Amino acid sequence: MKKIKLYHYLTGFFIISITTFALSVEPEEFMKDPKKELRAREISKNIRCVVCQNQSIDDSSAQLAKDLRLLIRQKIREASTDKQIYTFLTERYGDFILLNPPLKTSTIFLWLFPFGLFIIGFFIILKHHKKSKIN
Amino acid sequence: MNKKIFLIPAILFFLLIGVFFYLLLIDRDPSELPSVLINKEAPQFKAESLFDEKIIISNTEFGEEIVLINFFATWCLPCREEHPFIKKLSNEPGIKLIGINYKDKKNIAKKWLNEMGNPYSKVGVDRNGRIAIDWGLYGIPETYVVDKKGIVQYKYIGPITKKTYKKFYSQIKKLKNEKN
Numbered sequence: 001m002k003k004i005k006l007y008h009y010l011t012g013f014f015i016i017s018i019t020t021f022a023l024s025v026e027p028e029e030f031m032k033d034p035k036k037e038l039r040a041r042e043i044s045k046n047i048r049c050v051v052c053q054n055q056s057i058d059d060s061s062a063q064l065a066k067d068l069r070l071l072i073r074q075k076i077r078e079a080s081t082d083k084q085i086y087t088f089l090t091e092r093y094g095d096f097i098l099l100n101p102p103l104k105t106s107t108i109f110l111w112l113f114p115f116g117l118f119i120i121g122f123f124i125i126l127k128h129h130k131k132s133k134i135n
Numbered sequence: 136m137n138k139k140i141f142l143i144p145a146i147l148f149f150l151l152i153g154v155f156f157y158l159l160l161i162d163r164d165p166s167e168l169p170s171v172l173i174n175k176e177a178p179q180f181k182a183e184s185l186f187d188e189k190i191i192i193s194n195t196e197f198g199e200e201i202v203l204i205n206f207f208a209t210w211c212l213p214c215r216e217e218h219p220f221i222k223k224l225s226n227e228p229g230i231k232l233i234g235i236n237y238k239d240k241k242n243i244a245k246k247w248l249n250e251m252g253n254p255y256s257k258v259g260v261d262r263n264g265r266i267a268i269d270w271g272l273y274g275i276p277e278t279y280v281v282d283k284k285g286i287v288q289y290k291y292i293g294p295i296t297k298k299t300y301k302k303f304y305s306q307i308k309k310l311k312n313e314k315n
Binding site: 050051063064067068071090091092093094121124 | 140141144169170171172178238263264265268269270271272273274
């Protein structure tokens with residue numbers, strides 16, 4: 001394996017990057033208007049697949065994910081706004097269906113806690129560092 | 136600054152471990168997932184009736200007795216397994232059972248119900264799964280309990296089993312005895 005040439009690396013890289021294009025969205029779902037299709041994809045990426053839970057419906061191959069993808073496309077065709085589509089889904093599935101939980105009073109702790117911890121940790125380390133310098 | 140301050144993350148960590156173990160060890164019911172529909176008016180729907188040409192309009196079904204909306208399909212094995220318990224529920228007084236045949240074929244569904252027995256007073260057809268989406272369905276089988284005022288009170292996810300029937304029915308009984 002001495003002569004691993006540049007093109008070996010490039011081929012490997014190319015293959016790996018191709019696999020990230022593996023879609024769960026099937027050709028028959030695509031909208032004719034590419035701008036609308038892009039909008040559908042963007043919205044789908046924000047919607048959690050409640051069956052698989054850690055994937056978006058854009059990534060998931062679950063049947064419900066497909067149904068929701070089709071529903072989003074239908075709503076786009078019916079001239080719904082993004083906000084209307086998100087509202088439609090959260091009315092039925094709750095905020096849980098959004099991959100980005102909204103910033104509400106109930107979720108503010110969820111959003112700020114990691115930052116809070118980080119800041120506390122930062123100051124602890126800073127103080128400790130100062131102390132050890134004095135020593 | 137005291138070295139003891141480093142105890143704080145250790146304590147937090149063990150507290151967290153404690154919480155996780157507690158949640159793992161207590162008896163949590165996976166069929167009791169929260170639903171955003173609870174305490175809200177039941178979603179309206181219009182569905183073609185499976186056995187005849189009529190249209191089922193949800194508004195006319197609610198408001199008199201407790202209604203159970205049971206989403207099922209012939210291709211769903213847990214639905215088949217839960218069927219005897221759905222039949223048992225249909226024999227209890229004061230409960231109306233409405234079946235929603237989810238993403239199925241009409242003639243196969245009719246045959247299935249004729250063979251296994253039809254516990255439903257009405258069966259609606261949800262060909263493309265849109266009615267299910269309106270109810271926030273995750274997958275079948277799922278059963279929704281709607282009280283006499285047409286308010287969704289309970290969402291039961293998964294098949295009703297011998298183990299869970301009693302508890303589920305006692306929830307329904309509570310509703311029956313409540314407001315009139």
